Amino acid sequence: MKEFFTLLKYGVSSFQPQRLTSKNKKYSFLKNQLILSLISSLPLGILVFFFSKDLFTKLYSIDPQITKLMLLFWMTILSLFFIIGFVGMAMYSLSRNDEIELLLTMPIKRRTLTAYQLFVSTISQMFVLSFYFFIYLSYTFVTKENIILGLFKVFVHFGFLISLSSVVAILLGGKANKGIVRKINVFLSLAAIFFYFSIISFQNINVEQFQGLANILNFSSKPYNFLAWSFISAKTLIFSTVSLIFLLVLFSILSNKLAFEPVERRVKKEYKIKGSGSQIKAIYRKDFIATRRYEQFLYFILYPIGFGVFFSLINENSLLTIFTIIPITTFYVAFETAILVTAEVSNLETTLTYPIKFSNLMFPKIVIPTTINFLIMLVVILVSIFRAEIIPILFLTIPITFILFIMSSIIGAYFVLKNPPKTENMSKIFGVGQTFAIEGITMGTAFGAIFPLIFLSKPDANIKVKIISTLISITAILLSLTISTITFKKLKKLLIP
């Protein structure tokens, strides 16, 4: 046990290396990961508690059976999220990596090493655990179930999920591809975010609509649904308790024999070196590959799309959906550019030896994120225009979006080049101050330019409102053009000293 706590105190997660600054070195693993995960997941969990409590109260007044079905469905989904995320992460951390390599040279039991790696994986799933804990807690409150029994079920399920996922991870261990694991985590983070939004959105839905859902959700109450065993019935609770004991024994046996083998990769040996035959094409091709392979880039692209799809499903007002997505996307364009710039400048020593102007290498970093996001927004705007009634003012959002995205991209490039990172850690490109500055500039100008259009689109708005809205929008557009010009000049100075 002492070894385990020592590892927690001094160990560093090899999965997401920190940027090595003297400031970061002061923080131990516990402070960095555990406390951070708790701080960020607890408030959301508490919010989920209140939202789900409201929903359960409404449902319970109509039909207690539907309330339970809804709970079991949520538990099933969350358990699935947990298992996929945990297994992926644990499979990677149980394979041989730099940290394991070092720890294996120390007099530490393999069981302790395994438990430590699995603890790291558990922390990575803190959001899911927090959601499922608070959802069940709210259910216990509404149904007046014995709180001790409720907590017992929660902890049995928690233990069951961890031990099941751990055993699966050990059995599959060493077969994980880091890139795929990271991409799975991106999708799960997005899924968790939209799960959170869906809980909130259920507040506005007429509870009688849930009657129709009963048949669909019915599968989650069947005894074969092991993902909710602890909550279905007393009999299935016994299943999960017995399984938990069995899995713990199995884990204990397997973990002590764990070899921590290197990650197994299927490497195709067939490739043909062709090239593109052009400097410019080669640079664009390299950066396009980066957009596919950095999972953070995927996240920044997928989040606004998911947000848009989600809001259009639950919100009939497509105008509001577009006006919400544009500022979020504007903010994220800066981060997408920053990812591409970081990939370039973290290899600066080599990059500078190429017979090409540095500015030519940097130009695609602005063009690619701006174009990708602009094309996505164009589709969203055009679909919204033709899906709902055609509002001419919506066409105005097209050039405005373009201006905003270019501004954001220039800002992202400038902030990275002003303080180039020494290592390539895409999770920590910007510090807190820089993030707030980018958020303030991008979202501020985007809201300023876009939101007044809502008032302009209303036929019944009076002339005074229309004039003020027009002035605000024009000012914000001019401001973003000015910011773009000034920042671009500063950027040019950094590129061509």
Add this chain to the structure above:
Amino acid sequence: MIKASNLTKKFKDFFAVDHIDIFVPKGQIFGFLGPNGAGKTTTIRMLTGTLKPTEGDIEILGLDLKKNEIEIKRRIGVVPEEPRLYSHLKGFEYLEFVMDIYNTNNKATRDRIDELCNAFGVDYLEKLISDMSHGMKQKLMLISVLMRKPEVIFLDEPTVGLDAKSAKILKELLKKYSESGTTIFLTTHILEIAEKMCDVIAIINRGKIIAQGTMEELKKLTGSKDKSLEDLFLELTAQEEDIKHIVESL
């Protein structure tokens, strides 16, 4: 041909490189030695156009570096100390990128890639660079430079991370290239390599070149015919006494 005169790099009040002159004729292997922090990498970075000198002039292949930076970069090859490569690319994608950037996308280059891969035992070009070890990346970097047959090659600690066989192949290749007219400028901490390979050796310490010449000339300079390069180096950089003192105190 490499020519640098009065080359200086100053960081605030600190002279990393202090008014040095270098001349390396065509086809020569020039060894640049010095203790850690002596100014070797700074010099290479200035000579390859990745760091602007505070003072001084540089000519590579008879061209002024200030006026012909891109043209010079196209004709030289640089192997930095740390093989920093785009981690999101696969090995073969990186080689394709380099071929395109240097406009050397032709059959001869592709054939040379195959030959070099065989020579260095590189069978992992499908791997992501982020998954490669230091040695694997170093070999990839060497292939990306040697496949182009540059007229001047700068190598900063090129054997670090290489296995014995690859290091030997590299040494033999460099000798072969120099015989066919390629100019080679290399830094190394392995003095045996410098002693066996280099036609001329320069020793830099605290930003200044303190000795320069062939092995014989260096021996004459210190007045001792039987000493190895290691002894000469330690004597010239005044580290021999330090070492004795440190070992005795341990």
